[in-house]
Amino acid sequence: MMGDAHPLLQVKDVSKSYFDNGKEFKILDLIRFELTERDFVCLVGPSGCGKSTLLRIIVGLDAPTSGQVLFEGHPIRADNPQVAMVFQSFALFPWLTVAQNVELGLEALHEDPAKRRAVAKKFIDAVGLTGFENAYPRELSGGMKQRVGIARALAIEPLLLCMDEPFSSLDALTAQNLRDEILQLWSNPDLPPEAVLMVTHSIEEAVYLADRVIVLSSRPGRMVAELEIDLPRPRNRKDPEFYGWVDEIYSLIV
């Protein structure tokens, strides 16, 4: 497999600026990191540090002002089916049923309808929405909507799953359940994805989920630190070691 020669994802000196009336506003400054298979990386930073912009550049939805993003050694494209995205606002199409939303990426890949249905069923079951195939997004609660978002991303069987604050518009209890489910999916070798890259502003969430946490400073977003979280799983939030990590990252941001 050609992936062996390269890391899965390489973010090479990515900078991003906006120009307003000839004035330059720098948002991201020389971001550089790599992701390999089996990685679970969280990007943490205060609001306004450009972490969502960075994620959009990484999946190819936005172009960097300078620098480069390589996926398996090639420049990233937004429609790359090896990379899937989960949105903070769920971004479900309100006029499509749960099953049709999950089939979206497969339809773009021109899979035949029977296969599409089978794959969608598999992932709807995997996120625990069996029986809701024909419901419309508006009939679902926030947690269920995000499950659909996750199933839709997994259905194209991506190597890399990118998530933009996926739990921040959910209530605390639902968010915690979904975090555990994401970990389960990620550690299940039969199911995608190989690696996860997640943006969050919650330090606790990052320490709970990630192998590696990349800390960004605000305006412009610079990499402050890259930390390996070597706590054993399942992690316990009451653990003093857990809190040691949270405090360390907190002090890095403030």
Added chain:
Amino acid sequence: MRGLRGRLRILAGILIATGVGTAIAFPDAARTAAILPVLALFSISRMVAAYLLSLVFAISYGHTAATNKRAATVLLPIMDILQSIPILGFFPFVIAFFVQGPLGDLLGSEIAAVFLIFTSMAWNMAFGVYESITTLPADLDQAARSFGLVGWLRFRLLAFPAMVPKLVYNSILSWTNGWFFLVASEIITTPSKNIVRPGLGSFIFLAGNRGDLGGIAVGIACLATVVLLLDIFLWRPMSVWSERFRIETTAAGERASLHVPSPYERLRWLPRFSRLRREVARRVQPLLDGYARSSAKLDRVYSSHRRVIRAVRRADIGLFLAIFVIVVATGLVGVVGFFLRPLPSGAKDLPVAAAFSFLRLLLAYLSALAWTIPVAAWLGRSKWAARFVTPAFEISASIPATALQPLIIGFAVAITMGGYFAGEIGAYLVSLFAMQWYLLFNLIAGVRSIPGDLDEAARAFGLRGRTYWRRLLLPALVPSLATGSITAWGAGWNALIVAEYLQFGRSVYSVTGLGASLFQATVVTGDYAMGYLTVLAMTVVVLTLNKLLWRPIYKRAAVKYRMDV
């Protein structure tokens, strides 16, 4: 539901019995009534033809304007101008173009009518499409891009569904506009001849010419019935259906409603014909399968030949621009030609005519405001009124002002005993009827959109009477008042064209104004140069009012009095 259906049967029975009875008692009237459905069919086919054209046009025009920045620099101003000018003023020239061309009276006048209705329907729909695409939430767009939805697939799954709510809403508006112009387009008068096309509009008009009040009433009733039936069986279900396509702006996990209503839920009491429907569904299924197959094929073709498709689209827009440049150039040459020749003798009267027309509309507008604001405040807040009174207004509003014209002038003649003021009162009333409904329904919507907590807060702090109006109701109504006023004035200018020159029986009631000058020039004297000049004057007045008065007001209202805090 059973009881309701039973009562319905009794009602239908009574209606049929009365109908048969009347037919036996008045055989002449019955003969007239018998051709009404046929006439209605003629009128509806014109509307449908114009609507289908508008639909295709609006989608492609709005979509291009929203997605292609270079094209938008040209397409947007055109849309803006054509949406606001009184297109009825251009009708005589459109007729001259089509009827005097090689097409002949029959085909030419039909095409001219459909064209006129089309221009009255297309622009607000195109604008709706444009708005839906440009206000598409960024996250949906990004989701579509990251899952590789491009070309036809993107249009089918994202762009088209997103435009459905505004397209349906604007279709309803367009049909209301369309009826107004349909009635005006079925009688075509040129200096040399009158062309009468069969339809409800011409039926009403001819009855007016005969001074036959019964005929007018029957014609108007029939038109109102058609409009209402279409509303009940087509547009209301469509707008319920379009709710499914509404994009929720709240990202938070609140459930909007658990239940997605079926379009025909409110008509459940109608017979279902389940066997017939199953049969039809069975026959239609191969068509649907065919559609699915061909759209899959189209997706594939589209994605494998992107360069060809881009070239086609460029050529398409290029062609449009070329035609546009040619049209503008000829128009400019024409205008320059005008001013090189001595102006028509009537030209010096135009400023006075414009002032009279404006004052007439202003009077109609102010009287419309005077009654619609209090009525809307009452209708918007009372459940009982909304249930029983609003439908009555909706029925009255469904009759286009052009159809009421013979009735209004008949009334004006009766109260003034045929004096000069019959024309003035007639023109004023026709304008009033064209303007008032837009104000009323926009204001009702405005009252309903006042958030409940604001209303409760006002009451909790003891705001009552004048203070309540001054501090809550009137400020909250400003945005809907602005929208309603723009639409009302647009409709008013169009109405003026038919309102200032009214015929009843053998008499003509004409007043001083741009509408009357236009009629005089294009129909009576056949002085087309003067006609052009009048339309030009009217367009200039309307565009100036829009740019200097309405737009600034609207912009301020939109910023200052918005409710979405």
